[in-house]
Amino acid sequence: MNQNPDQTTTGSPSGAKSSPSKRRHSSRPAGRASHAARIAAWAVETTERAEEQTxxxxxxxxxxxxxxxxxxxxxxxxxxxxxxxxxxxxxxxxxxxxxxxxxxxxxxxxxxxxxxxxxxxxxxxxxxxxxxxxxxxxxxxxxxxxxxxxxxxxxxxxxxxxxxxxxxxxxxxxxxxxxxxxxxxxxxxxxxxxxxxxxxxxxxxxxxxxxxxxxxxxxxxxxxxxxxxxxxxxxxxxxxxxxxxxxxxxxxxxxxxxxxx
CATH class of the missing domain: 3.90.190.10 (Protein tyrosine phosphatase superfamily)
Structure with missing residues (x-):
């Protein structure tokens, strides 16, 4: 119940030519969206497990x-x-x-x-x-x-x-x-x-x-x-x-x- 969804970070593909500042700037929205999606999926899974209890x-x-x-x-x-x-x-x-x-x-x-x-x-x-x-x-x-x-x-x-x-x-x-x-x-x-x-x-x-x-x-x-x-x-x-x-x-x-x- 106290478990949190796994938190991972996303990075730029290897060999990307963008500058470090641009890499950091572009990865933040994607990371947040991915994290939010994992939280939403975890919440749905938790709810479904609760509803399956007899x-x-x-x-x-x-x-x-x-x-x-x-x-x-x-x-x-x-x-x-x-x-x-x-x-x-x-x-x-x-x-x-x-x-x-x-x-x-x-x-x-x-x-x-x-x-x-x-x-x-x-x-x-x-x-x-x-x-x-x-x-x-x-x-x-x-x-x-x-x-x-x-x-x-x-x-x-x-x-x-x-x-x-x-x-x-x-x-x-x-x-x-x-x-x-x-x-x-x-x-x-x-x-x-x-x-x-x-x-x-x-x-x-x-x-x-x-x-x-x-x-x-x-x-x-x-x-x-x-x-x-x-x-x-x-x-x-x-x-x-x-x-x-x-x-x-x-x-x-x-x-x-x-x-x-």
């Missing part, structure tokens, strides 16, 4: 950490893993989105029920068969609360709407879901299914926050989500982490500046 390699690097990171170091690691995963995320096929993916015995990730009544009925039947007791719907654009109340009234429906605009999530989003879930978070008989539209950002980010509440370490929680549902991006995970740790995560203004950079 999420498996990043996960392995996370697991090789021998010391317990501080909250700030954990956040840095989380952001670094997030950036890399965004580059290497697997394709979002129909089947991968429609999966009912178990993160652990009490938490499931999926996407919305569907568009047609038949599709909704079939998928709700799958959720019931999986033993789901609570649904956390993170979509702001739609809600299936009435449909679930009609066809599976034993399931508690929690509506935690937010937009998938890539902006920072407000604390109220997490507060509302945690409040509505209440003791379900600690009830061993509860099975929570968290979803949004596609099950890529909002739902997995909320699930990440719920895992933190349940005592999971941040990196372990993030890895569990991605292993269970590889299509996830979890782009609001840093907001969930900040919500969980609150002000304790920052020890000084310089820490904030360091992460922001």
């Amino acid at each position: 999420i498996t390699e990043q996960t392995s690097a996370v697991q090789n950490i021998t010391s317990s990171p501080s909250p700030l170091e954990t956040l840095k690691l989380l952001l670094e893993a997030q950036r890399g995963h965004d580059l290497t995320r697997v394709g979002s096929t129909y089947e991968s989105l429609r999966g009912i993916d178990t993160v652990h015995e009490g938490l499931i990730l999926s996407c919305q029920l569907g568009e047609s009544l038949n599709e909704k009925a079939n998928r709700l039947g799958q959720w019931v068969a999986a033993g789901v007791t609570h649904i956390v719907d993170c979509r702001i654009e739609d809600s299936d609360e009435e449909f679930v109340a009609l066809h599976a009234p034993h399931i508690t429906y929690i509506y935690a709407p937010t937009d998938d605009d890539g902006l920072e999530r407000e604390p109220e989003w997490f507060d509302g879901a945690l409040l509505d879930l209440g003791t379900a978070l600690t009830d061993p008989d509860s099975i929570l299914l968290v979803h949004c539209a596609a099950g890529i950002n909002r739902g997995p980010s909320m699930a990440f926050r719920l895992l933190l509440e349940a005592g999971w370490e941040p990196v372990a929680a993030l890895n569990a989500i991605r292993e269970a549902r590889p299509v996830t991006r979890v782009i609001y995970a840093p907001d969930a982490l900040m919500h969980f740790y609150g002000e304790r995560i920052w020890s000084s203004d310089s820490d904030v500046a360091e992460v922001a950079s």
